Amino acid sequence: MSTTSTATRPARARRGVAAASAGVVLGLTLSACAGATAAQQSESGKTVFRYQGGTGTVSYPELADDLGYFEDVELEWIGDVTGGPASIQAAVTGETEFGGAFNGAIAKLQSTGAPVTSVISYYGADEKTFGGYYTLEGSPITSARDLVGKKVGVNTLGAQWETLLKEWLAREGLTPDEIAQVELVVVPPVNLEQTLREGQIDVAALSGVVKEKAVDRGGLELLVDDTDLYGSFAYGTYLLRDDVIAKNPDAVEDFVQGTARAIRWAQTTPVEEVRERFTTIITERDRGETTDLVPYWKSSSLPTPGGVIQEEEISVWVDWLEQDGQVEKGALQVDELYTNEFNPYADGTFAPDAGPDGEEVAP
Structure with a gap:
């Protein structure tokens, strides 16, 4: 299995018609396409990426922002979300620039023709972190x-x-x-x-x-x-709308590289230090949250350096949706649903075993 697969950006015209059960999402998608706009610019000239967070938790983009890994992107929190489907719907409708969810839910959304692409894994399961x-x-x-x-x-x-x-x-x-x-x-x-x-x-x-x-x-x-x-497997990815990718390629590259480096930082940093950083971030952002959940963080849960997406983490759910009758067989082409092209741990910028700044790390 390769961790450096680089699927190209999706060609939506080659996708089939979605199953009837996806009709509600399709309607949502069509209305979103009509109103989607380019990401806004901040006063400092950075591209603003609006997003939804999670109460009492720190996402990898938030960690990247705190670690100073973004140069062209400025995050804007617009509230919290409790589930992946709501998160990716917000991205599709233009309320946010990116959202994250289970890959099967994303594939179902993409089967409707939704113009979105997965760009980096952000949660999974391993021997320390599982559900x-x-x-x-x-x-x-x-x-x-x-x-x-x-x-x-x-x-x-x-x-x-x-x-x-x-x-x-x-x-x-x-x-x-x-x-x-x-x-x-x-x-x-x-x-x-x-x-x-x-x-x-x-x-x-x-x-x-x-x-x-x-x-x-x-x-x-x-x-x-x-x-x-x-087994050890990544289950969810962050996605962006294709218009965001097309109109803000430099910002998208910056967002993915920063998030990937934050993931790698969490993968290579002692657990207690990661927890301390999370506690500081939650406390200083002053959203009236508790830090009670932080001590239970054990690992990144991701099997690949920097959240590089592996093809089977997408294809297994496409196959499942087809077998379950939720998506027409052949309607989805797996290599059109995601891309690793912006991830420094997949595009050759950093070696797969490098740390968050490209330095060599102990195996």
């Missing part, structure tokens, strides 16, 4: 089949945890009719643990620092985690 489906200790639910007729709490529909659940159930031999009997309940991430402990749902999909905090309190049992299904 999974949890029950309460002593629950009679111990297998995939036990979920038939039960309620599973997820942060949003049409994203990673719905897709992974269906994949696991299918691998365990459940029929489509049986899988349809597993009820998905949308619960905000910060409320998933409490909702599970109160018995309002039977299983909760927990990930990130929210999962770490819940597990630390005890009383939970893991059914299956995402590394059981795909």
Whole structure:
């Protein structure tokens, strides 16, 4: 597997018509295309990239900004978001310049003809950082089949945890009719643990620092985690609209290189130092947040240096969507959905094992 694949920018005309289930997103996409404009310039002459953040967490673009890795880009926070689908919809409609989500949700969006391209991975799973489906200790639910007729709490529909659940159930031999009997309940991430402990749902999909905090309190049992299904793997990417890429190529290159270097900084810096930096960033931005989640950060969760996108991290979900009937077979060409051309760890600027400034790092 190569970590230096450089897919070209997408040729949207070669894409097929999306499945009917994507019609709502298609309408949203068409209205967005009519009103999309170039990114604005700040008083200092930098290109402004509006974005949505996460309460009590630090994203890699925010880390890059704090580390001084951007030269041409100025970030503008417009609020927080709780799920990937909402994040990428904001990017499509022009509310923000970039958004991030599960790659399967992005592929579904792209199947509608949405003019967006993934440019860098930003979250995944590894041996230190992973998510999974949890029950309460002593629950009679111990297998995939036990979920038939039960309620599973997820942060949003049409994203990673719905897709992974269906994949696991299918691998365990459940029929489509049986899988349809597993009820998905949308619960905000910060409320998933409490909702599970109160018995309002039977299983909760927990990930990130929210999962770490819940597990630390005890009383939970893991059914299956995402590394059981795909191993060390990147699950989500940041995307930009193609008009942003076309009209602001220098700023886009700066955004990706800075974000990649921030990811690499987190990958090569001692955990405690990363946590200290996150705490400082959250405290100094003064949004009335808590830093309680920071101590639960363990790793970048990304398998490649600087978030370089690997083809199979996209293709596996395209295949899944086709098999599930959500996307017409052949409607999506994987190499048109993403690009590594701006990433210094893929385009030859930095060696794959280099640090955030191109210096050699210990293996």
